[in-house]
Amino acid sequence: MSTLANQLVLAEREDVARGIRLLLGRPLITERGDSPAFEVIRRRQDPLTKWFDYHCGWHLVVEPRLGYARLLKIRTVPDASRLARRLRSGKAPFDRRRYTLLCVTAAELLPVPVTTVGLLADRVVQACATDEALPPFDTASKAERMAFVDVLKLLESYGALFTVDGATESFADSADAKVLYRVDATVLTRLLAAPVGPSRLAVPADGVPLRFEELLRETVREQRYGGADASEAQRNLRLRHAVLRRLFDDPVLHHDELSADELAYLTSPTGRQIVRRAAEQSGFVLEERADGLLLVDPDGIATDSRFPDDSATARVAALLLLEPLTAAPGGLMPEQLTAEAYDLLRRFPQWAKSYQSEDGAQRLTADAVRVLTDFGLARRVGDRTVPRPAAFRYQAATADSPRTVTREEPNR
Numbered sequence: 001m002s003t004l005a006n007q008l009v010l011a012e013r014e015d016v017a018r019g020i021r022l023l024l025g026r027p028l029i030t031e032r033g034d035s036p037a038f039e040v041i042r043r044r045q046d047p048l049t050k051w052f053d054y055h056c057g058w059h060l061v062v063e064p065r066l067g068y069a070r071l072l073k074i075r076t077v078p079d080a081s082r083l084a085r086r087l088r089s090g091k092a093p094f095d096r097r098r099y100t101l102l103c104v105t106a107a108e109l110l111p112v113p114v115t116t117v118g119l120l121a122d123r124v125v126q127a128c129a130t131d132e133a134l135p136p137f138d139t140a141s142k143a144e145r146m147a148f149v150d151v152l153k154l155l156e157s158y159g160a161l162f163t164v165d166g167a168t169e170s171f172a173d174s175a176d177a178k179v180l181y182r183v184d185a186t187v188l189t190r191l192l193a194a195p196v197g198p199s200r201l202a203v204p205a206d207g208v209p210l211r212f213e214e215l216l217r218e219t220v221r222e223q224r225y226g227g228a229d230a231s232e233a234q235r236n237l238r239l240r241h242a243v244l245r246r247l248f249d250d251p252v253l254h255h256d257e258l259s260a261d262e263l264a265y266l267t268s269p270t271g272r273q274i275v276r277r278a279a280e281q282s283g284f285v286l287e288e289r290a291d292g293l294l295l296v297d298p299d300g301i302a303t304d305s306r307f308p309d310d311s312a313t314a315r316v317a318a319l320l321l322l323e324p325l326t327a328a329p330g331g332l333m334p335e336q337l338t339a340e341a342y343d344l345l346r347r348f349p350q351w352a353k354s355y356q357s358e359d360g361a362q363r364l365t366a367d368a369v370r371v372l373t374d375f376g377l378a379r380r381v382g383d384r385t386v387p388r389p390a391a392f393r394y395q396a397a398t399a400d401s402p403r404t405v406t407r408e409e410p411n412r
Helices: 003-025 035-043 045-056 096-109 117-130 142-158 185-189 209-219 232-249 260-267 269-281 313-326 334-347 360-374 389-393
Strands: 028-030 059-063 068-072 114-116 161-165 180-183 252-254 285-289 292-296 378-381 384-387
Touching: 003 035, 003 045, 003 068, 003 269, 028 035, 035 045, 035 068, 045 059, 045 232, 045 269, 068 185, 096 117, 096 142, 096 185, 114 117, 117 142, 142 161, 232 252, 232 260, 232 269, 232 292, 252 389, 260 269, 269 285, 292 389, 313 334, 313 360, 313 384, 313 389, 334 360, 360 378, 360 384, 384 389
Parallel strands: none
Antiparallel strands: 028 068, 059 068, 114 180, 161 180, 252 292, 285 292, 378 384
16 A cells, blocks of 8 residues: 555544544534534545444434534433533523423424514513413513523534624523524534434323333434344344443443343453454544543544533532542442532632532532532432542642642543
């Protein structure tokens, strides 16, 4: 093979590896939002589509003329830790009200290519008023307007909504704000990744709360794996996709999180070979440990959330609480963790000022433990918080402040 041919093969491998990690970090990429990333995916559309289909069973949609790429990721196990977040300072997670407004707003945007914030708000008001299952939307309330702004900013970040004139934030201050939008209905319809649309389940609104878990499973049911009479090929396909989905969506995969069949597949010669090849092709470093597997992205391309991360107080506290937590393999009770958090606040009075209050240690403990559980570094067993094997990779050292931390190596 000539030198030029070798260079072309190498360039394609590098592009595919980068494209995989780009899409894992951001399953929706638009040409307007990130032209270089979109160009990589457009150029390597075919090998990327085949890679995701074979290894994870995920469908990749690339529309060069419309300027977007959407990886339709389906999780085998629902994950409540990855919430939509407000794009304002603090990035608090969406609450039930914001999710409701997000769904209603998206539905009202579909038939209108151009709209204003006032007209759109009026449509949402009418939609909520005509559906008894929805709480009313009151634009006279600033809290309601702020929730609406959070929804609009999220849709803007996805590329489904574009500001032509004005600023979305102005609506939070006044319901009379003037903001003009252009809607990308194609991107809007691609936001939902479930293979079975919720509207196809045909369940009365009053029956949803009673059957929520069942309905949630129905929206992600995939026909390709068959049912109780699935063939051996279908069972092997399901096992491969289930294991690799977990690994590539959650880079720490503990063996005790898998079913007996999934673990047998993962530890088989075929399973190990496929996992190693998939990690190599996507540019990850694969760590194989006695307790499970871990993927490290040395370039941080696939990283949607970081730990350690000294930009957030709760994450700094989480890293520091790992030291006493890993020293107690049996776990710690809430009051023990609170005592550790109280000691941190006492030693560093200029740090974590929002937690320097009577109940600050309890709140800091709750937030830090939530970080550890979301990253798969700890779990709750009864009243105790117990470290997971991956937690022992991290070391924390304090110098003059709790923001000085060290770690063994980067995590995804």
